[in-house]
Amino acid sequence: MTSLSTPRKGSGLGSVSTGRKVKDRTVQGLVYLAFLLALVPLLSVLWTVVVNGAKRLDPTFFQFSMNAVAGKDPGGGAYHAIIGTLQQVAITSAIAVPIAVLTAIYLVEYAGNGRLGKVISFFVDVMTGIPSIVAGLFVLALWLLTVGFGFSGFAGALALAILMIPTVVRATEEMLKLVPNDLREASYALGVPRWRTICFVILPTAMTGIVTGVMLAVARVMGETAPLLLTIFFTKAINTNPFEGPQASLPTFIWEQASDPNQTSIDRAWTGALVLIGIIMLLNLLARLVARRSAPVRR
Amino acid sequence: MTTQTGVESAEAGGARHRAPGRMSTGRLGDRIFAGSATGSGLIVLAIMAAIAVFLVWKAIPALQANEANFITSEEWNPNATPAEFGIAQLAFGTVMSSLLAMLLATPVAIGIALFIAFYSPRRLASGLGYIVDLLAAVPSIVYGLWGAVFLSKHMEGVSGFLNSTLGWIPFLGGDSPGKNSIFTAGVVLAIMILPIISSISREVFLQVPQAHVEASLALGATRWEMIRMSVLPYGQSGMIGASMLGLGRAMGETIAVAMVLTYVPGINIHLLEDGGATFASNIANSFAEASENGRGALIASGLVLFVITLLVNMAARAVVARRKEFV
Amino acid sequence: MAKRIEVSGLHAYYGGVHAIEDISMTVEPRSVTAFIGPSGCGKSTFLRTLNRMHEVIPGARVEGKVMLDAEDLYGSSIDPVAVRRVVGMVFQRPNPFPTMSIYDNVAAGLKLNGVRRKGQLDEIVEQSLQDANLWNEVKDRLGKPGAGLSGGQQQRLCIARAIAVQPQVLLMDEPCSALDPISTLAIEDLIGKLKSQYTIVIVTHNMQQAARVSDRTAFFNIAGTGQPGKLIEIDDTSKIFTNPEQKATEDYITGRFG
Ligand SMILES: Nc1ncnc2c1ncn2[C@@H]1O[C@H](COP(=O)(O)OP(=O)(O)O)[C@@H](O)[C@H]1O
Ligand SMILES: [Mg+2]
Numbered sequence: 033m034t035s036l037s038t039p040r041k042g043s044g045l046g047s048v049s050t051g052r053k054v055k056d057r058t059v060q061g062l063v064y065l066a067f068l069l070a071l072v073p074l075l076s077v078l079w080t081v082v083v084n085g086a087k088r089l090d091p092t093f094f095q096f097s098m099n100a101v102a103g104k105d106p107g108g109g110a111y112h113a114i115i116g117t118l119q120q121v122a123i124t125s126a127i128a129v130p131i132a133v134l135t136a137i138y139l140v141e142y143a144g145n146g147r148l149g150k151v152i153s154f155f156v157d158v159m160t161g162i163p164s165i166v167a168g169l170f171v172l173a174l175w176l177l178t179v180g181f182g183f184s185g186f187a188g189a190l191a192l193a194i195l196m197i198p199t200v201v202r203a204t205e206e207m208l209k210l211v212p213n214d215l216r217e218a219s220y221a222l223g224v225p226r227w228r229t230i231c232f233v234i235l236p237t238a239m240t241g242i243v244t245g246v247m248l249a250v251a252r253v254m255g256e257t258a259p260l261l262l263t264i265f266f267t268k269a270i271n272t273n274p275f276e277g278p279q280a281s282l283p284t285f286i287w288e289q290a291s292d293p294n295q296t297s298i299d300r301a302w303t304g305a306l307v308l309i310g311i312i313m314l315l316n317l318l319a320r321l322v323a324r325r326s327a328p329v330r331r
Numbered sequence: 332m333t334t335q336t337g338v339e340s341a342e343a344g345g346a347r348h349r350a351p352g353r354m355s356t357g358r359l360g361d362r363i364f365a366g367s368a369t370g371s372g373l374i375v376l377a378i379m380a381a382i383a384v385f386l387v388w389k390a391i392p393a394l395q396a397n398e399a400n401f402i403t404s405e406e407w408n409p410n411a412t413p414a415e416f417g418i419a420q421l422a423f424g425t426v427m428s429s430l431l432a433m434l435l436a437t438p439v440a441i442g443i444a445l446f447i448a449f450y451s452p453r454r455l456a457s458g459l460g461y462i463v464d465l466l467a468a469v470p471s472i473v474y475g476l477w478g479a480v481f482l483s484k485h486m487e488g489v490s491g492f493l494n495s496t497l498g499w500i501p502f503l504g505g506d507s508p509g510k511n512s513i514f515t516a517g518v519v520l521a522i523m524i525l526p527i528i529s530s531i532s533r534e535v536f537l538q539v540p541q542a543h544v545e546a547s548l549a550l551g552a553t554r555w556e557m558i559r560m561s562v563l564p565y566g567q568s569g570m571i572g573a574s575m576l577g578l579g580r581a582m583g584e585t586i587a588v589a590m591v592l593t594y595v596p597g598i599n600i601h602l603l604e605d606g607g608a609t610f611a612s613n614i615a616n617s618f619a620e621a622s623e624n625g626r627g628a629l630i631a632s633g634l635v636l637f638v639i640t641l642l643v644n645m646a647a648r649a650v651v652a653r654r655k656e657f658v
Numbered sequence: 659m660a661k662r663i664e665v666s667g668l669h670a671y672y673g674g675v676h677a678i679e680d681i682s683m684t685v686e687p688r689s690v691t692a693f694i695g696p697s698g699c700g701k702s703t704f705l706r707t708l709n710r711m712h713e714v715i716p717g718a719r720v721e722g723k724v725m726l727d728a729e730d731l732y733g734s735s736i737d738p739v740a741v742r743r744v745v746g747m748v749f750q751r752p753n754p755f756p757t758m759s760i761y762d763n764v765a766a767g768l769k770l771n772g773v774r775r776k777g778q779l780d781e782i783v784e785q786s787l788q789d790a791n792l793w794n795e796v797k798d799r800l801g802k803p804g805a806g807l808s809g810g811q812q813q814r815l816c817i818a819r820a821i822a823v824q825p826q827v828l829l830m831d832e833p834c835s836a837l838d839p840i841s842t843l844a845i846e847d848l849i850g851k852l853k854s855q856y857t858i859v860i861v862t863h864n865m866q867q868a869a870r871v872s873d874r875t876a877f878f879n880i881a882g883t884g885q886p887g888k889l890i891e892i893d894d895t896s897k898i899f900t901n902p903e904q905k906a907t908e909d910y911i912t913g914r915f916g
Contacts, residue, residue: 045729048553048739049772056553063450066442067459070529073522074466080481081473134371142368152372155379161576161644162382162637163583165611169633170382172626173389194378201375227364255470258585261615283472283586290476290590298480305473316468320461453716542753546816548714550767550823551743560766564757 078309085306088299093307097280098268103292110304112270113285116185117308119274120264120281121254123189124196129246131193132200139201140208141230159198167194168259176263183265185274188281191259196249203245207238240322247319251312257283282308386634393627401631405597407613409628410621416628418610418635423598424513425609425636427502428588429581431517431602432524437574439521440528445558447529448536460533467526475590478519483510483591490514490603505601511593513607519587524577531576531651535569536562572651579643583636585611610636660687660857661727661744661826663708668722669886670703670712677703679886681722683876685827690853692868692895693861695878696910700887701861702750704878705829708859709745710738726827743771746825750832752812754804754819761800763815767823782822790818791848810841817848821856828852830860834867846871865911869899877907 093109101108135152143149171191175181211234219229235242265278266288282304289301396414399406404417447459490508497503543561552560563570588609594616595606608616614629621629663685670678678700685691693701706712707720710731724731731741754763764783765773773779783800787793792814796807804815813833820828830849834842849858849871862868868875876892891904902908 045726045731045736045740045744048551048737048743051772052553052556052770056555059555059558060450063442063446066439067446067451067463069439070443070463070466070525074462074469076481077469077473077477080477084480131371131374134368135375138368138372142365143372148369148372152375155376157648158379158641158644159375161579161583161640163585163611163640165583165585165614166382166386166633166637166640169614169630170385173385173630174381177389177626178385194382197375197378225358225361227360230364251468255472257470257472257475258611258615262618266619283470286472286476287586287590290479301476302480305476308470309473312468312470313465316465542749542751543755545711545714545747545749546753546755547766549709549711549742549747549749550770550819551739551741552770553739556770560755564755 081305084302088303093303097270103297104294106296110285113280113282116279116281120185120189124192128193128196132197133204136201136204139205156198156201164195164256165258167191168262172262183278185264185279188260188264191263192253196253199249204242207241211237240325244319244323247315251315260284390631390634393624394631396624410625414624418632420598421610421613424607425582428513428516429578432520432581433574433578435521436525440525441532443529444532444536447533463526463529471587474519475587479590483515486510486515494603502602505604508603509605511605513602516588516591519591520581524580528573528577531573532570535566539565568650568653572647575647579640583640585615588612589615662687664725666723670707670720673717676886679888681889683892687857689873690858690871691874692872693876694868699878699880701878702831705831705861709747710741744825745827746820748816748820748830748833751836752816754812754815756805759801760796760804763804764818764822786818786822790814810837827857832861879906
């Protein structure tokens, strides 16, 4: 024990030099600091949204639109925007989920090592990186400027679907790959046709994982603003028909209210942000709960 | 548990279908199902092709009507007659804000990834990772609101401080540091790309073979020395690729930047001063008032953004993939 | 500089799994001690408790005492980093640093310990490579990546890396199991040479190897799956292989195992 205090080379355990220890501790400190640094904006965003958003979190906000409400007026609400967001996200999912899940099935179950599979997989990656505004511009160029339709919730949903497809493809792919091969082989060995094997053996096994992936993807596109600016445009009124005329949505509602300098408008923007974050966090939480149930499948 | 029952019922179902006469339905079903799976894959390809085609097609008339140089002009007046617009200012703002974001975010993100992979207790690791991922769940419109209303107030002091102490660096120079600057936009973007850089880096770190880690520890390396000898060399290309993916994200980010920046015409290399615009923010801000030609011009600028982010993302993926060949 | 290791009442756990139970033994300095026993009986686990590498695995912990001469490796004031500097280790699979040259691999531990002077580094690197019987094969390509060597050469590189910091004990976990017979012979020769300077502990599943290279042999066994591994007996190698005390040892040695 005594030899510890006198670190001589070649005898005793010695100790690590102070310089090395200091460096090790410094890096440890920096790394902890980095993590805390990430918490600062997260907590700040959540805090400001909750504090500022609480002011207008009243029944009016959920029951009224902005129709005939001027920027400086108190009152007014996001009813029209909430309706719009829910409809748009529902249509988006209805378009994107089947395409994405089938694409993932193609990639995992049919493509093998073929060329087409590689090409599709590559372009799914490319699609993941498309800036959301570009998806909006595309729908603008195709749906509105070329085919000639007007602004509508459906046009917005088309743009959102482009953003949703790659995320759901990747999530589904991952889950399908986790399904053990024995299961496939056991089913094929019994002479079960491939499509039945996929629909009744493989998909049910991967289902909770896919549901999780879809929910996370829904949560993501729900907060998208940029493509909607170009496709659903703006309206202060309630429009329950997603196929005809401009529609509102929570993100564009926030954008609109925030660009009005009146404090009453800014307050509405914060409350819109609070409601939006609330829905998104709820979806994230639900997705995690569903994912936990699927844990035995994962390993 | 549910999976087990799923298997059994499916096997039972399959057994029923083995009766010879039913085989043909199986084959027809197979063909329809395989067809729709392949078709969906092809839809993905078609969408990508259509994006390129329609953006080019709708951009051409506006580009033809343009009286200014599309690449070098700093003006953006596509609604005027004659129309004059160019992307120089937008390109400058996009590159500067996103490079700044990447430079600010990468060290912090790698620190976070190291913290989660090697410093935090194992049991907490996934929970802590989830907290960082929450940053990615916050929508950009909320970052925009927060950035424009809350953060920018606090950035005034920071900008002033940087300007007075580091003003000799051209980018930090100028005499009126403000709050709605490219610098503020860069900070907001940095926060937004933090989670993607850190989660990819974390994934790479967790893949470092235990044998490499033990090799340095067994030599008597401290934790930091182990990271330097075994983890960072292995994770190098992964980290570079991750920060490039972050760069691509930052370039395409629209709303947060559009809400933070105040538009002032012309390139200003003083990043602490108010002003600046990016491809994406300009589209969001100018769209509502754009004429037909104006929309075409915005589409043209969006096409440029699309190509740039595509190249950055593909390069990033290539870098990340290179690691796999290495080890 | 070789040291005596005295282990008493040592238990090791992986989370809730009790991997080895109540092991006590003495490892003599300047000798080779071999650990033999069926796989899964905790030889590697025990070996890794001797330089505090066991605790590197999340959830793993150790109870008991390991004295290195007069110091308890698990004493509260002991830094595991210092322990590993003094008790070197060679792994089952050669694990040279893939991005480092041959030279840098050998010099890695020295640089950690503050040896910076080029002349001194050159000297120790050459000496270690010679001691590891590798110098002649690599002296013309010291700047090339260590990963480019053959498996046997890589393992000798790892040995050179371990002895470059002049440890007092060298632990080897089945160092030849991934190697061809010729490389195996080269490493066995090397062990014979190194034992004049180091305390060597080697895990091997090859009983001929244990008989060839070791002075003392410890036999470990396990009562059944899920049971902790135990030390059955440790004695001179010649005694273990000709006239062991325990029936289980004899059964294992003569192949009447299980
Ligand atoms: N990383 C680990 N985590 C959990 N259990 C382990 C781990 N490594 C080894 N074990 C368990 O400890 C026991 C002893 O393993 P080991 O020391 O590797 O045996 P040997 O080297 O004699 O083959 C085995 O039951 C093994 O399953
Ligand atoms: Mg072993």
